[in-house]
Amino acid sequence: MTTAEPRPIGLYLHVPFCKVKCLYCDFYSMPAGEETKDAYVQALCRSIDAADPLCDTVYFGGGTPSQLGTARLTAILAHIRRTADCEVTVECNPGDAAALDFRALADAGVNRISMGLQSADDAERRALGRRSDAATVRRAVEQARTAGITNLSLDLMLGIPGQTADSLARSIDFCLALEVPHVSAYLLKVEDGTPFAAMRAELALPDEDAVCDFYLQTVDALGAAGLRQYEISNFARPGFESRHNLKYWRCEAYLGLGPAAHSFLDGKRFFYPRDLQAFLDGQPPVQDGAGGDPAEWLMLRLRLMEGVTDAAFAARFDRPLPAAFWNSAERFARQGLMTVTNGCAALTPAGCLLSNPIIGTLTETVAE
Ligand code: SF4
Numbered sequence: 001m002t003t004a005e006p007r008p009i010g011l012y013l014h015v016p017f018c019k020v021k022c023l024y025c026d027f028y029s030m031p032a033g034e035e036t037k038d039a040y041v042q043a044l045c046r047s048i049d050a051a052d053p054l055c056d057t058v059y060f061g062g063g064t065p066s067q068l069g070t071a072r073l074t075a076i077l078a079h080i081r082r083t084a085d086c087e088v089t090v091e092c093n094p095g096d097a098a099a100l101d102f103r104a105l106a107d108a109g110v111n112r113i114s115m116g117l118q119s120a121d122d123a124e125r126r127a128l129g130r131r132s133d134a135a136t137v138r139r140a141v142e143q144a145r146t147a148g149i150t151n152l153s154l155d156l157m158l159g160i161p162g163q164t165a166d167s168l169a170r171s172i173d174f175c176l177a178l179e180v181p182h183v184s185a186y187l188l189k190v191e192d193g194t195p196f197a198a199m200r201a202e203l204a205l206p207d208e209d210a211v212c213d214f215y216l217q218t219v220d221a222l223g224a225a226g227l228r229q230y231e232i233s234n235f236a237r238p239g240f241e242s243r244h245n246l247k248y249w250r251c252e253a254y255l256g257l258g259p260a261a262h263s264f265l266d267g268k269r270f271f272y273p274r275d276l277q278a279f280l281d282g283q284p285p286v287q288d289g290a291g292g293d294p295a296e297w298l299m300l301r302l303r304l305m306e307g308v309t310d311a312a313f314a315a316r317f318d319r320p321l322p323a324a325f326w327n328s329a330e331r332f333a334r335q336g337l338m339t340v341t342n343g344c345a346a347l348t349p350a351g352c353l354l355s356n357p358i359i360g361t362l363t364e365t366v367a368e
Helices: 034-051 065-077 094-099 102-107 122-128 134-146 165-177 195-202 208-224 243-249 276-280 294-301 310-317 323-334 355-364
Strands: 009-015 054-062 081-092 112-118 151-158 182-187 228-231 234-236 254-257 262-265 268-271 286-290 338-341 344-347
Touching: 009 034, 009 065, 009 243, 009 262, 034 065, 034 254, 034 276, 054 065, 054 243, 065 081, 065 094, 065 102, 081 094, 081 243, 094 112, 094 134, 102 134, 112 122, 112 134, 112 165, 134 151, 134 165, 151 165, 151 208, 165 208, 182 208, 208 228, 208 234, 243 254, 243 294, 294 310, 294 355, 323 338, 323 344, 323 355
Parallel strands: 009 054, 009 254, 054 081, 081 112, 112 151, 151 182
Antiparallel strands: 182 234, 228 234, 254 262, 262 268, 268 286, 338 344
């Protein structure tokens, strides 16, 4: 008798190292020496071996995974059981690209690179505390592509100090000229505890109306160029959507390893604390209760432009969405914040700007 192979899952690996902290960043990351990086890779590999998941997506996030260098990244990949078509993404700081061997990474299975551009305007990049200039980003994209990695994503940021509609248009054009098939566009949020929070009074932040206009400008410009919005902050040519990140929004299983990494596995959520030493010491993750209930499913799923249907909800929960859900969705549709078409409810770009209150109202209709 053979034992059926479990369904493949997504694997997220958090790399908590950055050469220099960006002024706005509250991700868990820090500068580290070579010995610490070696010790971390060993701890990560021990965790991978212990869990031994079969993966159809792997995502190296951070922090700055590219700070590990080619040899450590390929060593980690050698420990991961993967399906033949596994999507393997590495977040890469453009400034690290010159020291990376993209061909060796591709040979090891890396087939997707995500890079932080934030802005093609070097003054805006400096205002964020980013190290490299736009020319370095261009070279990094070309380097990855020459090595055969064509599934490339750039991050844009909206609401940067000093940003204007014109400077944003130039940043979008920069992405389009490089013909990357995926762009993520995030609104700058001044997080407590960051240098930006302490500098808030002197930051020339665009006002809220301007940032909303920037968002709609981005949706329009990327959409017109064939990069379809598929999630509130994500845009792709058809077939280039991030398969790994889709697992989060579709409430599918993933394992996260490393400090600050979260997991959703077998209906349970758990996470590793933001504590590098605890992870190096092999301390177990913190259990965070059951996940994937109807409200959570809806909260995540509504971020996707594919929207929600009775059939998708019933496939998960054996019942259709309640009438109260559809009544609220119709009300938002009359305000131009959602579309309700052929039994499918989805946010419009204007609705994305108000996603928190809209999704909050809709999830209340299915709360158990
Ligand atoms: S490179 Fe990314 S993770 Fe590192 S400090 Fe900057 S924004 Fe944060």
